[in-house]
Structure formats: C-alpha cells, structure tokens
Amino acid sequence: MKVLGINALYHDPAAALVVDGRVVAAAEEERFSRRKHGKRPLPWSAWELPELSAAWVLAEAGLTPADLDAVAYSFDPRLMPSPEETGLHNEGDVMRKTYAEKAPSFLAHYLPGLSEDRVRYVPHHVAHAASAGLAAPYPTNSVLVLDGRGEAVSHLAGRYTDGQLEVLASQALPHSLGLLYEDLTDHLGFLRSSDEYKVMAMASYGKPRFAAELEPYIHATGDGGFRTERIDFTEFAPRLGKGDEWTEAHADLAASVQLRLEETLLDLAHWLHGRTGDSALTLAGGVALNCVANSRIHAEGPFEQVWVQPAAGDAGTALGGALSVATDLGDTTAPMPGADLGRGWTDEEIEAWLATAAIDYERPHDVADAVAAVLADNGIVAWFQGRSEFGPRALGHRSLLAHPGHEANLERMNNVKGREQFRPVAPMVLAERASEIFGRGPIPSRYMLFVHDVHPDWRERIPTVTHVDGTARIQTVDRAEEPLVARMLECFERRTGLPVVVNTSLNTAGRPMVDDPRDALECFGSAPVDLLAIGPFVVRRPRPTPR
Numbered sequence: 001m002k003v004l005g006i007n008a009l010y011h012d013p014a015a016a017l018v019v020d021g022r023v024v025a026a027a028e029e030e031r032f033s034r035r036k037h038g039k040r041p042l043p044w045s046a047w048e049l050p051e052l053s054a055a056w057v058l059a060e061a062g063l064t065p066a067d068l069d070a071v072a073y074s075f076d077p078r079l080m081p082s083p084e085e086t087g088l089h090n091e092g093d094v095m096r097k098t099y100a101e102k103a104p105s106f107l108a109h110y111l112p113g114l115s116e117d118r119v120r121y122v123p124h125h126v127a128h129a130a131s132a133g134l135a136a137p138y139p140t141n142s143v144l145v146l147d148g149r150g151e152a153v154s155h156l157a158g159r160y161t162d163g164q165l166e167v168l169a170s171q172a173l174p175h176s177l178g179l180l181y182e183d184l185t186d187h188l189g190f191l192r193s194s195d196e197y198k199v200m201a202m203a204s205y206g207k208p209r210f211a212a213e214l215e216p217y218i219h220a221t222g223d224g225g226f227r228t229e230r231i232d233f234t235e236f237a238p239r240l241g242k243g244d245e246w247t248e249a250h251a252d253l254a255a256s257v258q259l260r261l262e263e264t265l266l267d268l269a270h271w272l273h274g275r276t277g278d279s280a281l282t283l284a285g286g287v288a289l290n291c292v293a294n295s296r297i298h299a300e301g302p303f304e305q306v307w308v309q310p311a312a313g314d315a316g317t318a319l320g321g322a323l324s325v326a327t328d329l330g331d332t333t334a335p336m337p338g339a340d341l342g343r344g345w346t347d348e349e350i351e352a353w354l355a356t357a358a359i360d361y362e363r364p365h366d367v368a369d370a371v372a373a374v375l376a377d378n379g380i381v382a383w384f385q386g387r388s389e390f391g392p393r394a395l396g397h398r399s400l401l402a403h404p405g406h407e408a409n410l411e412r413m414n415n416v417k418g419r420e421q422f423r424p425v426a427p428m429v430l431a432e433r434a435s436e437i438f439g440r441g442p443i444p445s446r447y448m449l450f451v452h453d454v455h456p457d458w459r460e461r462i463p464t465v466t467h468v469d470g471t472a473r474i475q476t477v478d479r480a481e482e483p484l485v486a487r488m489l490e491c492f493e494r495r496t497g498l499p500v501v502v503n504t505s506l507n508t509a510g511r512p513m514v515d516d517p518r519d520a521l522e523c524f525g526s527a528p529v530d531l532l533a534i535g536p537f538v539v540r541r542p543r544p545t546p547r
C-alpha cells in the first residue's frame, strides 16, 4: 500500500510517505518554504497544506497522486467539539473544523489526480501514537502522547501489540500540559508553540521554589489522566515582552513548572506501566521534545527502554498518520530506519550547484579529515551530508560543528546563530565512547532527546557543551549508521585528544534548518563560518584582507 501522510491544521505542516509499511520519505514544509514552522498556528492559516513537501515525497518515490492508496490527514474534524465544549472557548476552532472538513478537496487541488475519497482522517493523538509506537524498534510497547491539543484531548496513553493500538486513557481538554507550557512560554516573552525549549533551558538556571504551590494546578489524577488549571503567572514573576531581561524569579518559575511537568509525566508513566507491565515506553507529542523530562522518565520511571519519536511535534503526525493507515489497510509496518528521511543529492548534483554558484571549491582526499583539521584549528564548519533530518534536531546531516574545548565557543556559536546566550549547544560523540564522558541518561542516544550528566573530570575539557547545570544533550553516533560522521569524530580526536564535537543545527536566527545546497551556500555566505563541507567537497572562507 502507498500511503501519504499529511499534517496541516495547527503547526509544523509536513508530509510523509509509507510504501508497503516502510517509511520512504518524510519532510517538513518549512524546509521547502523557508518559513520557520511552516506557518503560525492561526485559525485562518489552518487551510494551508504542505504542498511542497507532499509533492517531494511522491517524487522521491517516483509516484504520482493517482498511485496513492490512501492519504492520512492527522486530524479528524468529526471528533472536534464546539469551543464551549472543549472549555478553551477558542472561536478559531470553528474555522479550523471547516478547513479540516474541506481538506480532501484542497488536497485533490494540490495533488492533481488524487481522488478525494482516498483521504482518511486519523485522530490527532492516534497519529502521534503511531509515530512512536509503530516507528520504534519494539513490537510491543506502551505509548504516551502529550501535546498542546488534538480534537478534544491533549493526551493518550495506550499500548501497541503487533501493530494494533489499544487506548487505555486520554485526558480531555481544557487540561493540557502542552498548552500550559505554551502559556508560560508566552508569559516569559518567547514565541508560543515555537520557543518552548527556551523555557526548558531557562529552567536550568532557576530553583523550583514555587513547585509545591503549583502542585494543585498541575498534577496527575491517578487514573491515567491529569489536571492543569489556569495559573496567574504574574503572581510569581512579572510578564516579559520580547527580548526583555529575565530575572531569578522568572528562572525559578520556569524551574517550578518544569518540575511539576516532570512529576506529572512520571506519575503518568507509572500508571501506564501498572496497566501494561511492558519494558518499552514510546513517547510522542510536542511535550516529548522536553529532553529534561524524558531523562527523568528514563532514569526514575518504571520502563527499561524509553524511545522518543525525533519529530515528536505535530510534523511527526504526518509519519504516524501514514503508518496508522497502512496498518488499517493490512500492511505490516517496519520501524523507521532513522531520522534522515528528507532530501539528499548526489555528488554530481552538488558539484553542479557549486559550479552554478561560481565559487572556489576543492575535493579533498577525505572530507572528514579536512573538516577535523579546520575544527582542530578552532574554525566553525557547516556540515551538509546525506539526506536532511526529519524533526527539529540536527543529527549530523545539516549541522554546524565546532571545537568543544574552548569556553568562548558557546558565545561564538550563539552569535553565529543569533541566539540568546543562555542557550546551550550540544555535543556529538561516538556511541562506544559516550559512557566515558557522559552519565545518567540512556546510551546510545541517537536522536538528542535526553540530557546526560557530563562526568566532572570532563567538564573543564569540553566547556562549550557543558551546560550551567553540568549536563549536555548528547547525540551518540553509531559507526555503522553514520560512517562519515564517525570518521570525522575520530579524525578530530586524533588531532585534539577530544572525542567530542559541538553539533548544532545548520541555520541562522529565525530560519528553518538548511535543506538544499542553495540554502547551504546562502547560509555559508551570510554567516561567519570557516568551511562548508558539502558532500565530498569543501568551500573555504577566504581570510579577510587586512585593512
């Protein structure tokens, strides 16, 4: 069966293609449209569809819309209550529901040849659940989904057995851990539905001194669900505007809400384990991008394995929706092969881009060692290799790399990316070396969705990637899966004695991650990056002539 998955209604529009139960391609619309998150999650943008990414996933597989057996749309308007019934009183929902009902005809417009009756609605949280439970390498697993909202709920707890989902609990709106965290994001002067990870980073600077006071407002209910009541955050710290300086009280508020979130998630994990007794837990939904909470679930929760969908936000519902419908149609699905499900180019194609740009480039004997040499010399490298990543993390395909041994490189990287200085940058490390340097979190940690402690004797050696609380959000690199990245790490260690490299996403402030060679050249041209390694080629930044 050939199933196209579409996420469109709220944010992070994306498309995915599943053929005979296997994920063939998946991409977020932002990588094509060059608009971060694809669009703002406004009611009147709900009709916008991931037309460019949908066309690409089909082209990648050599299919036309007429070849599709089904299109999975990761939201079911038939399940959507009125604004009064959800308790959110969001009048925009009426418009959203209308657009979701019209989605089949809109899709048929953008995908000529597609028959409207091929479009199937998949409940939002079922699509999230499938993106974890069917994509993870565990045939039987317990699954937890937590996000801002779907049609009528904000949570699903269930179990996958042989590809079939049994739903065990769900939490009705208006209670929502995701919306609560979004409200706090907004209160702290950041962009709602986008900057939640900044709140998590800020929390590590604070003390959770308001957590006990907040417990009545954020807590699990012992029946698989939870409560989130409206909180007047101004009672704890004044509201901030964009770019305003935050104070200790703001960091303490962030730390307190973060702690209540973690405790609630732990309670939900314990409840679910009590029902299933499974060894593996899979997670999806935007809340599952909270790697600090994921680490507590791993360290203190009852499950032996915790697997998180790398595109845990709504983009992942394109993938999960397609997997879910493929199962409904009788296919047996396979775990996702990795997060590198986006666009890639042959060496010849890349060379043609470089020739078109009329730019000097070289083909070194070994691009991995050429990169390691520049990194060892404290240069910054834009690394563009293979297919782009699905989800928000750079995993060694569209990455910005640097030396981890110089404290000043944190500020330097944040300046290159135009980010706030309190934001950490993350390390990549060979999987077999990780436990020498990092502890507590799960190893391997392939998708950068957990935080680890940096062993005390390593903190001084890799200060760029050691966060203020002594942690790091690591990516472990498997030699068999990522031979080129592994070789680059080895070459860097040979030159510096450090088996770790700084890895952050290849983009500049407010822009989506680089996806195609033109994006890479534009980014390289406009940011103080010393070397662009693109396929087997390198482009060096000429040293400025002294004035």
Ligand SMILES: [Fe+2]
Residues within 6 Å of the ligand: 124, 128, 147, 148, 149, 150, 285, 286, 313, 314
């Ligand atoms: Fe969602």
